[in-house]
Amino acid sequence: MQSPHQRPLTRRALLGVAGIGVLSAVAGCNPFSSSPATITVTAPTTTTPPPPQTPTVLLGLIFTTRLHVTNLATAVSVDKRDAALLSMLLKDRKAHLAALEGEYARQFGTAPAAETAASPTMSATPATSADPDEVIGRIRGDASTAQNKFTDALSGASRFQAQLYGSIAACVATHRMVLA
Amino acid sequence: MTDRFAREGGAVQTPAAGDAPAQGSSPIGDDAIAALQTALAAEHAALWSYGLVAAYDTDASTAVATMITSHQSIRDTAANLIVQGGATPVGPQPAYTSPKPVSDVASALGLALTIESDCADAWRAVIGSTDESTLRGTALSALTDAAMRMVTWRKAAGAATVTVPFPGDPQTS
Numbered sequence: 001m002q003s004p005h006q007r008p009l010t011r012r013a014l015l016g017v018a019g020i021g022v023l024s025a026v027a028g029c030n031p032f033s034s035s036p037a038t039i040t041v042t043a044p045t046t047t048t049p050p051p052p053q054t055p056t057v058l059l060g061l062i063f064t065t066r067l068h069v070t071n072l073a074t075a076v077s078v079d080k081r082d083a084a085l086l087s088m089l090l091k092d093r094k095a096h097l098a099a100l101e102g103e104y105a106r107q108f109g110t111a112p113a114a115e116t117a118a119s120p121t122m123s124a125t126p127a128t129s130a131d132p133d134e135v136i137g138r139i140r141g142d143a144s145t146a147q148n149k150f151t152d153a154l155s156g157a158s159r160f161q162a163q164l165y166g167s168i169a170a171c172v173a174t175h176r177m178v179l180a
Numbered sequence: 181m182t183d184r185f186a187r188e189g190g191a192v193q194t195p196a197a198g199d200a201p202a203q204g205s206s207p208i209g210d211d212a213i214a215a216l217q218t219a220l221a222a223e224h225a226a227l228w229s230y231g232l233v234a235a236y237d238t239d240a241s242t243a244v245a246t247m248i249t250s251h252q253s254i255r256d257t258a259a260n261l262i263v264q265g266g267a268t269p270v271g272p273q274p275a276y277t278s279p280k281p282v283s284d285v286a287s288a289l290g291l292a293l294t295i296e297s298d299c300a301d302a303w304r305a306v307i308g309s310t311d312e313s314t315l316r317g318t319a320l321s322a323l324t325d326a327a328m329r330m331v332t333w334r335k336a337a338g339a340a341t342v343t344v345p346f347p348g349d350p351q352t353s
Contacts, residue, residue, distance in 0.1 A: 088341055088342070088343060089343065091345070092343055092344070092345040093345075095345035095346070095352075096345060099345075099346070151317075151320065154307070154313070154316050154317070154320060155313035155316065155317075159307075159308045159309070159310075159311065160308065162307050162308055162316055163304055163305075163307050163308040163348075163349075164346075166304060166307040166316070166319070166320045166323055166348070167304060167323070167345075167346040167347055167348055167349050168345075168346070169320060169324065170300070170320070170323045170324040170326075170327040170347040170348065171327065171343060171344065171345055171346065171347055173324045173327065173328060174327050174328055174330075174331045174342075174343045174347070175343060177328050177331055178331060178342060178343060
């Protein structure tokens with residue numbers, strides 16, 4: 001909608017503005033700047049968008065986290081001595097899982113697969129032993145695995161995902177610390 | 181932590197969901213320089229503040245000394261990276277204002293937690309400011325160190341929950 005105080009742009013005025021822009025681009029100067037003109041030669045920038053990230057990395061992280069959540073939930077039920085500590089860690093890992101699944105849904109428009117299919121070795125192995133030291137050792141091993149995986153995933157991730165993976169890697173590092 | 185320690189530095193842009201994935205290594209860009217300046221300013225503030233913490237929590241002097249060494253190391257790393265990126269590193273302020281008065285051990289522990297939380301936030305922002313994997317690794321190392329120091333201080337304060345799911349995320353940490 002046009003204001004009654006605005007005059008319509010004429011073609012001549014439009015061409016004049018465009019002409020200033022073209023001349024500025026050719027001369028390498030800003031007509032509104034008093035600084036001397038400098039011409040900088042730069043490599044041409046590519047306008048090709050980067051290839052879309054495959055879901056493999058994120059899916060692998062989700063499967064790993066699901067497995068660790070399962071293992072932690074089992075550990076909480078069998079290790080009464082450390083149940084409070086393990087419950088605290090379980091809460092963190094559940095938050096990680098929710099964030100990763102949310103990120104997957106945002107990026108790929110669908111919920112991640114329910115089954116773990118990334119690796120035949122990634123099957124849930126419930127901690128059947130009630131020996132607290134064994135339980136803690138297994139959970140510490142999971143935390144170490146998670147720290148490595150999220151650290152490795154950092155290099156190829158988008159900036160947004162890199163922050164998420166970095167925070168999770170730092171969190172599981174603190175899990176290793178409190179389990180030591 | 182809701183209280184943020186006074187610090188200076190460039191504005192840090194938070195990456196939006198859906199940003200393009202990293203495409204190999206690239207020089208440090210303006211976003212990363214700004215984020216590094218903020219991290220450096222947080223490290224300067226941390227080093228100054230630990231003097232205050234040590235004054236009130238004499239039992240933690242050994243831990244504080246270790247943490248100061250760690251902060252000095254990452255401060256120097258941040259300053260070197262900024263210089264390599266062609267910018268001038270921000271310097272320390274003569275003094276800093278703590279968000280709450282420090283008058284006893286409990287408030288000293290609270291200050292320690294605040295400064296580590298600030299450092300964690302700043303280094304997490306560095307991770308999200310660059311596609312360069314080496315810089316991301318450096319920032320992750322600093323974020324992890326800050327997260328572990330936060331656990332130490334929460335334990336010392338007798339907190340029931342000593343870990344947080346997303347260290348450095350201002351929304352949740």
